[in-house]
Amino acid sequence: MDTDLGPTGTETLCDVCTTELDRFSKAGALADRELSLLRQPKRRINVNIPVRMDDGSIEVFPSFRIQYNSARGPTKGGIRYHPSVNADEVDELAFLMSLKCAVANIPFGGAKGGIQVDPGELSEGELERLSRAYVKEYHENLGPNTDIPAPDVNTDSRIMAWMRDEYESITGRQTPGVITGKPVELGGSEGREYATSLGGAVILDRFVDDVGMTREKTTVAIQGFGNVGSHLARFLHDRGYDVVAVSNVDGGAYDSNGLDVTALFETSEGGDDIFEFGAEEISNAALLTLDVDVLIPAAIENQITENNMTDIRADVVLEMANGPTTARADTHLAEREIPVIPDILANAGGVTASYFEWVQNTTNEYWTEKTVREKLTAHLRGAYDDLREIKTAPEMTRTWREAAYTRAVESVLRAEGYRSNVEG
Ligand code: GLU
Numbered sequence: 001m002d003t004d005l006g007p008t009g010t011e012t013l014c015d016v017c018t019t020e021l022d023r024f025s026k027a028g029a030l031a032d033r034e035l036s037l038l039r040q041p042k043r044r045i046n047v048n049i050p051v052r053m054d055d056g057s058i059e060v061f062p063s064f065r066i067q068y069n070s071a072r073g074p075t076k077g078g079i080r081y082h083p084s085v086n087a088d089e090v091d092e093l094a095f096l097m098s099l100k101c102a103v104a105n106i107p108f109g110g111a112k113g114g115i116q117v118d119p120g121e122l123s124e125g126e127l128e129r130l131s132r133a134y135v136k137e138y139h140e141n142l143g144p145n146t147d148i149p150a151p152d153v154n155t156d157s158r159i160m161a162w163m164r165d166e167y168e169s170i171t172g173r174q175t176p177g178v179i180t181g182k183p184v185e186l187g188g189s190e191g192r193e194y195a196t197s198l199g200g201a202v203i204l205d206r207f208v209d210d211v212g213m214t215r216e217k218t219t220v221a222i223q224g225f226g227n228v229g230s231h232l233a234r235f236l237h238d239r240g241y242d243v244v245a246v247s248n249v250d251g252g253a254y255d256s257n258g259l260d261v262t263a264l265f266e267t268s269e270g271g272d273d274i275f276e277f278g279a280e281e282i283s284n285a286a287l288l289t290l291d292v293d294v295l296i297p298a299a300i301e302n303q304i305t306e307n308n309m310t311d312i313r314a315d316v317v318l319e320m321a322n323g324p325t326t327a328r329a330d331t332h333l334a335e336r337e338i339p340v341i342p343d344i345l346a347n348a349g350g351v352t353a354s355y356f357e358w359v360q361n362t363t364n365e366y367w368t369e370k371t372v373r374e375k376l377t378a379h380l381r382g383a384y385d386d387l388r389e390i391k392t393a394p395e396m397t398r399t400w401r402e403a404a405y406t407r408a409v410e411s412v413l414r415a416e417g418y419r420s421n422v423e424g
Helices: 014-024 032-039 089-101 126-140 157-171 195-211 227-238 263-268 285-286 327-335 349-363 370-391 400-419
Strands: 002-004 043-052 059-070 079-082 108-114 221-224 241-248 251-254 280-282 294-297 314-317
Touching: 014 032, 014 089, 014 327, 014 400, 032 400, 043 089, 043 294, 059 089, 059 126, 079 400, 089 349, 089 400, 108 126, 126 157, 126 195, 195 227, 195 370, 221 227, 221 285, 227 263, 227 400, 241 263, 241 285, 241 400, 251 285, 251 327, 349 370
Parallel strands: 079 108, 221 241, 221 294, 294 314
Antiparallel strands: 002 043, 043 059, 059 108, 241 251, 251 280
16 A cells, blocks of 8 residues: 655656756756755655545545655654645645755754545544544654654644544654644644744744835735634734735635724634625635735645736735745746745744744743744744845845745755765
């Protein structure tokens, strides 16, 4: 059942990832031989998982875990549940995790996992059996010093709890550090649940201060009102930003005078449709082309593409989803001098808090919510400032994405270099 697919020799990275990597070889900054290390994952695992359904039948779910690069430390990254999950997508996301951990300056490599499933179609019992089966199949490749999963699209602290428990039933040892994003009662960190969003708000504050914008005069549209988008709307609203539009898969709400974010948050927490909230209804596609100061794609990949790039009217894009901008659109926005704060910086708050959780699990010393928030804020400000320094180095003009890739690729390859020093 367990097939090790890689390395296959085929490149599966997204166009924006390969465009950025190609830039290094074109500039002669790095040899192709070195870069080839980053063009393919270290280990791909693929298991078709059989699960007993409530009606007694057995259904098979394709699943993946890609451990992309482990030079900087144990591999780290979430597990997503989605009907369209496939090996290429997980490869790309695992690559991004490898870079994200370097940009965030935390001692991890990158990984990603996924199960091809629509979790909304499963009963609670089926979901638990599937989540436990995933750990049963992959446990030999997981561990606090090996590969540490976390939540991602459609997975949450409850699923992480089942996964920790399953891992410990198999190994017979308490191992809280095997997975992050757990409930606080089970070794989770205070603040982890909203950490990605808090991180995004910290980065946006830094940027806005940097370029002399005023929060109160900054309008924001957020695509995606799941865990990341909804908490981010709340943080930005509390900090004085004017959140004028939010949307989810079913549609969105828009009010040019600003939305009542607190009420919207409660509406969505209560499971009600946000587009019925009372403000003007707006489609997902229309939200992306609103004339706002900050556009925040916080849902899934490939949202700003060659089909809508010329219609984008925002002054800044903050990528809270992973890979929301295609290479063509990225180049187009750069030509129009619209800054794009890339995913590997903007949404690094989640994995940074995961690192804090892992530190707490390994030291057995637990921090208050205030401490987590302070550490997260300081850490991400540092990450932003590091990139700004690279971006504004006198000899070159770079985009934020180029700056982030420069920092991350150099860091990963330096770590690889230290490990494979044949002369030493
Ligand atoms: N899934 C999140 C991300 O894409 C968090 C990963 C983690 O905490 O390991 O960054």
